[in-house]
Amino acid sequence: MRALEALEEKGVATVSxxxxxxxxxxxxxxxxxxxxxxxxxxxxxxxxxxxxxxxxVREILGLDRRWLVALVGAGRIGSALFAxxxxxxxxxxxxxxxxxxxxxxxxxxxxxxxxxxxxxxxVLRDRGxxxxxxxxxxxxxxxxxxxxxxxxxxxxxxxxxVRLKVPAEVFVNDVNLAMELxxxxxxxxxxxxxxxxNGGANAGPRPHRAPRRTL
Amino acid sequence: MRALEALEEKGVATVSxxxxxxxxxxxxxxxxxxxxxxxxxxxxxxxxxxxxxxxxVREILGLDRRWLVALVGAGRIGSALFAxxxxxxxxxxxxxxxxxxxxxxxxxxxxxxxxxxxxxxxVLRDRGxxxxxxxxxxxxxxxxxxxxxxxxxxxxxxxxxVRLKVPAEVFVNDVNLAMELxxxxxxxxxxxxxxxxNGGANAGPRPHRAPRRTL
DNA sequence: CGATGTGAACGCGTTCACAGCG
DNA sequence: CGCTGTGAACGCGTTCACATCG
Numbered sequence: 001m002r003a004l005e006a007l008e009e010k011g012v013a014t015v016s017x018x019x020x021x022x023x024x025x026x027x028x029x030x031x032x033x034x035x036x037x038x039x040x041x042x043x044x045x046x047x048x049x050x051x052x053x054x055x056x057v058r059e060i061l062g063l064d065r066r067w068l069v070a071l072v073g074a075g076r077i078g079s080a081l082f083a084x085x086x087x088x089x090x091x092x093x094x095x096x097x098x099x100x101x102x103x104x105x106x107x108x109x110x111x112x113x114x115x116x117x118x119x120x121x122x123v124l125r126d127r128g129x130x131x132x133x134x135x136x137x138x139x140x141x142x143x144x145x146x147x148x149x150x151x152x153x154x155x156x157x158x159x160x161x162v163r164l165k166v167p168a169e170v171f172v173n174d175v176n177l178a179m180e181l182x183x184x185x186x187x188x189x190x191x192x193x194x195x196x197x198n199g200g201a202n203a204g205p206r207p208h209r210a211p212r213r214t215l
Numbered sequence: 216m217r218a219l220e221a222l223e224e225k226g227v228a229t230v231s232x233x234x235x236x237x238x239x240x241x242x243x244x245x246x247x248x249x250x251x252x253x254x255x256x257x258x259x260x261x262x263x264x265x266x267x268x269x270x271x272v273r274e275i276l277g278l279d280r281r282w283l284v285a286l287v288g289a290g291r292i293g294s295a296l297f298a299x300x301x302x303x304x305x306x307x308x309x310x311x312x313x314x315x316x317x318x319x320x321x322x323x324x325x326x327x328x329x330x331x332x333x334x335x336x337x338v339l340r341d342r343g344x345x346x347x348x349x350x351x352x353x354x355x356x357x358x359x360x361x362x363x364x365x366x367x368x369x370x371x372x373x374x375x376x377v378r379l380k381v382p383a384e385v386f387v388n389d390v391n392l393a394m395e396l397x398x399x400x401x402x403x404x405x406x407x408x409x410x411x412x413n414g415g416a417n418a419g420p421r422p423h424r425a426p427r428r429t430l
Numbered sequence: 431c432g433a434t435g436t437g438a439a440c441g442c443g444t445t446c447a448c449a450g451c452g
Numbered sequence: 453c454g455c456t457g458t459g460a461a462c463g464c465g466t467t468c469a470c471a472t473c474g
Contacts, residue, residue, distance in 0.1 A: 001397075002376060016455065025378045028455095029445055036457055039428030044451045044456045052430045061397050062404030069396070076298050080291040086376070086393040092400075131399055155399035161217060161301070163240045171402040173395050178301040180388050181284070182216075182276050184346055184370035185307075187386040189277030213254030215267045231433065243433095244467055251435055259434045259473045 001061065004054040016047040066091050069131045070124055070153070072144050074099040074107075074114050077159055077177075078135035082109050092131070096123050100140065120144070124151035131155040138162050145172075216276065219269040231262040281306045285339055285368070287359050288350035289314040289322075289329050292374055292392075296348060297324050307346070311338050315355065335359070339366035346370040353377050360387075 003023035007015055017028040017035075024031070035041055035048070038060055042048040058064050069092050071082055081087070082094055099105060100117040107114050115123060124132070132148040134141055134156060141160035148156065149170050156172045158164055161179075164172050218238035222230055232243040232250075239246070250256055250263070253275055257263040273279050284307050286297055296302070297309055314320060315332040322329050330338060339347070347363040349356055349371060356375035363371065364385050371387045373379055376394075379387050 018455090023378075027445075029447095030443095032456065033444080033458080039430075040457070041428075041430050042456050045454045046452070047455065049430060056428070056430065060401070060404075062400035062402075063397060067396075067400055067403075076295040080295040081392070083291050084392060087396060090393055090397060092396050130403060131396070133396075155403050157395055157399060163238075171399055173399050175390070175392070175395055177296070177299060177390070178305055180372055180390055181282075181302060181307050181346070181348075182278060182305060184372060184386055184388050185277035185282055186275070187277075188282075188345060188370050189275075213256070213271065215254075215256050215264060215271065233433085242467075244469095245465095247434065248436080248466080255435070257434050260432045261474075262433065 001054065001057045001063075004050055004057060007050045008054055012050050014043070014047040014049055015053075017042075020048070063091055066093055067131055068127055068129045069094045069133060070096045070098065070120075070127075070129045070148070071133045071135065072098045072117070072120065072148070073133075073135035073137075073159075074101075074104050074109060075135060078133070079109050081133060081135060082112070094133075095127055095129065098123075100136070117144075120147050121151040124148060124153060129153060131157065133157045133159070135159045216269065216272045216278075219265055219272060222265045223269055227265050229258075229262040229264055230268075232257075235263070278306055281308055282346055283342055283344045284309045284346045284348060285311045285313065285335075285342075285344045285363070286348045286350065287313045287332070287335065287363070288348075288352075288374075289316075289319050289324060290350060293348070293350035294324050296350060297327070309348075310342055310344065313338075315351075332359075335362050336366040339363065339368060344368060346372065348372045348374070350374045 003020055004015075006023070017031040021028045021031045035053075039056065041053050041056055055064075069087070071078055071094050074082075074097055078097070078099075082097060087094065094112070097109060097112050097114050098117045098120050099114050102116070104114050105116045123129075129151070130153060132144075132153045132155070134144055136144050138160045141158060141162050142164060145156055145158070145164045145166060149166055154170055156164065156166065156170065158172055158174050159177070161176050163174075166172055218235055219230075221238070232246040236243045236246045250268075254271065256268050256271055270279075284302070286293055286309050289297075289312055293312070293314075297312060302309065309327070312324060312327050312329050313332045313335055314329050317331070319329050320331045338344075344366070345368060347359075347368045347370070349359055351359055353375045356373060356377050357379060360371055360373070360379045360381060364381055369385055371379065371381065371385065373387055373389050374392070376391050378389075381387055
């Protein structure tokens with residue numbers, strides 16, 4: 001979708017699966033396969049019509065409507081997310097902000113009043129909020145999730161490093177910022193190069209470069 | 216690793232692959248297979264020793280050392296990341312903060328002075344920074360990435376919604392917050408059901424039931 | 431016995447290769 | 453002729469099932 005938006009901006013009329021793949025960092029076959037799962041959007045010999053395909057992709061992604069979102073946790077991350085312009089651009093409207101800290105309640109971020117957590121159920125029900133962003137401490141996440149679900153929320157964007165237990169019909173998307181850096185440290189970590197004084201214990205192709213270990 | 220940390224905190228001595236899998240939201244076979252790729256850490260009939268395995272996993276993830284990190288972009292997200300305590304807890308130390316905005320330069324976040332972007336190469340080289348967090352606007356991301364790489368950075372945590380072009384030896388980890396919400400809207404988007412009034416009895420990922428379309 | 435470690439079977443997403451169509 | 457759409461082939465991660473060993 002981002003690639004299509006860029007092409008639309010540039011006024012490009014049609015695009016081939018090869019060009020789309022290059023933009024999106026994938027393969028042409030993959031682009032065609034995935035799109036073909038939803039319909040037949042292209043023209044053989046020509047490519048895909050940018051504007052029409054973009055509209056189609058938006059609909060597939062559920063972005064052809066507004067979504068009411070609640071933000072729970074007005075800490076540093078929560079505040080940053082509230083002001084993140086791309087959410088609103090994509091149709092996600094944060095209509096309520098909650099925090100458990102009485103010192104924060106009544107305060108404002110970007111002109112929106114922070115409400116006490118105990119009003120969560122009422123407000124979410126009344127406004128028909130379907131998605132909640134959890135930017136709360138790990139120990140509070142499960143309780144907030146339970147209450148949000150009880151209030152009718154069907155999707156959770158969870159920034160707390162815990163595995164939430166929710167009913168099967170509720171979708172959870174975890175974002176673990178620490179893990180993102182850990183993934184890098186794993187990739188950058190120096191491997192033990194071969195040739196060490198390993199008593200000849202390594203025969204056959206080893207998966208990782210480090211010698212097999214026993215505790 | 217998070218599961219093991221919780222077990223260590225509780226003073227549990229050994230843990231089975233089944234218990235670990237439950238905690239981590241995966242399967243016992245998967246836990247055993249993955250661990251066995253790195254070594255033979257368990258005891259048959261008993262399970263895995265929590266403390267020793269935790270140490271081993273930390274090393275595998277490259278978390279048995281400190282990592283010097285630079286933060287580029289002192290906007291809302293950048294500031295939130297700087298103060299995010301879990302980075303430091305895991306050994307990631309943000310030793311420099313940069314911003315292109317002269318109004319921000321010289322200011323402080325959490326006691327750390329914001330430096331002008333044009334000092335990026337010098338500072339990163341001098342301090343031996345290996346990882347950079349990119350919390351800059353999309354249009355600036357590629358240039359910052361290029362300069363960070365030129366200054367010796369080998370890992371990038373990129374919050375800008377662009378696909379960075381970097382040399383093959385540099386690792387990039389993309390975090391796209393808008394996409395995380397879009398993923399939810401896609402999952403929550405109402406499907407055209409094929410007549411069957413399925414009252415919510417669903418298991419697992421649902422197939423795409425929308426009729427095939429043509430533009 | 432009980433739980434690990436692991437070859438084998440399985441399933442599934444990816445890639446290939448080409449028929450089909452503008 | 454060019455590029456889509458797609459069945460088939462492929463590769464690979466997951467899961468199974470059990471030999472193995474404390």
